[in-house]
Amino acid sequence: MAPIKEVARSEEQALSLNYIRTILQRLEDTILFQLIERGQNAHNAVMYEPGAIPALKEKEGWERSWVEWFLKETESSHSKLRRWQAPDEYPFTDVKLLPAPILPPIEYPKVLYEPAIVNVNDKIYSHYKDHLVPALTKRFGQDSDDGEYGSAAVRDVDALAALSKRIHFGMFVSESKFRSDTPTFVDAIQKRDTKKLEALITKPEVEAALLVRLEGKAKVYGQDLNSSIPEKDLKIDPDVAVQLYRDFVIPLTKVVEVDYLLKRLDGLTDEHIQALKSGQVSK
Numbered sequence: 252m253a254p255i256k257e258v259a260r261s262e263e264q265a266l267s268l269n270y271i272r273t274i275l276q277r278l279e280d281t282i283l284f285q286l287i288e289r290g291q292n293a294h295n296a297v298m299y300e301p302g303a304i305p306a307l308k309e310k311e312g313w314e315r316s317w318v319e320w321f322l323k324e325t326e327s328s329h330s331k332l333r334r335w336q337a338p339d340e341y342p343f344t345d346v347k348l349l350p351a352p353i354l355p356p357i358e359y360p361k362v363l364y365e366p367a368i369v370n371v372n373d374k375i376y377s378h379y380k381d382h383l384v385p386a387l388t389k390r391f392g393q394d395s396d397d398g399e400y401g402s403a404a405v406r407d408v409d410a411l412a413a414l415s416k417r418i419h420f421g422m423f424v425s426e427s428k429f430r431s432d433t434p435t436f437v438d439a440i441q442k443r444d445t446k447k448l449e450a451l452i453t454k455p456e457v458e459a460a461l462l463v464r465l466e467g468k469a470k471v472y473g474q475d476l477n478s479s480i481p482e483k484d485l486k487i488d489p490d491v492a493v494q495l496y497r498d499f500v501i502p503l504t505k506v507v508e509v510d511y512l513l514k515r516l517d518g519l520t521d522e523h524i525q526a527l528k529s530g531q532v533s534k
């Protein structure tokens with residue numbers, strides 16, 4: 252659940268790039284600790300295989316994997332708390348399977364342009380189960396299984412939610428950058444110039460600083476202070492965390508940013524687009 256402090260209560264705050272970047276930096280901590288937690292269990296590959304746990308079909312009528320079932324169970328209860336109405340929260344479960352909220356909707360500032368919203372959780376889930384979990388649990392050996400499918404699934408759902416929030420925050424970044432230079436972005440969007448859009452949203456210095464910071468955090472947060480050599484006995488391999496961000500989190504965040512921008516003019520009148528293009532309006 253996104254604490255109130257995270258979901259900005261004003262449009263101005265929600266679109267401040269500095270504010271957004273502080274949220275992204277805080278999510279580095281959340282993600283690192285979720286990865287450390289998941290790394291306490293074995294790979295448990297059976298959890299990610301559709302139909303591999305017969306009790307799920309027999310007792311729940313569920314034919315996909317254990318982890319996808321627990322995602323559905325968890326996200327269903329959170330749906331009743333209206334979690335998925337928050338502009339920074341996107342479920343892995345098909346929304347058609349999620350129940351309606353019990354509580355009345357919260358009026359969040361309308362910051363994102365609804366028709367442009369994207370959900371890349373299918374990509375996040377695939378990378379997580381195929382690459383990240385094996386990397387986090389490699390110290391247990393190939394195809395390790397500790398039978399703790401409950402604990403490991405709880406940790407999976409928490410880690411997936413943190414990664415999803417982080418990557419989908421790219422839409423707030425995009426909206427902020429779009430409003431800061433609408434003529435340039437409108438021109439590139441109308442030309443469907445994805446390379447220009449990617450160049451416009453890419454900040455190499457921000458990415459480089461992030462990877463250095465992340466490695467440092469992993470070396471500190473991963474320490475086991477009961478060890479005689481805490482800086483060596485790390486609970487997470489810093490290279491796994493850095494590689495995750497370098498090769499997956501940052502590239503997918505930028506895909507989200509560009510895909511959001513490509514749809515940012517959908518449904519707008521020609522007059523509105525012209526006003527954006529001339530800089531008369533910024534949203």
Ligand SMILES: C=C(O[C@@H]1C=C(C(=O)O)C=C[C@H]1O)C(=O)O
Nearest residue numbers: 424452453454455457458501504
């Ligand atoms: C998120 C931003 O946009 C891009 C994506 C980044 C990331 O995923 O960490 C960092 C810088 C940019 O290349 C940003 O400008 O802060």
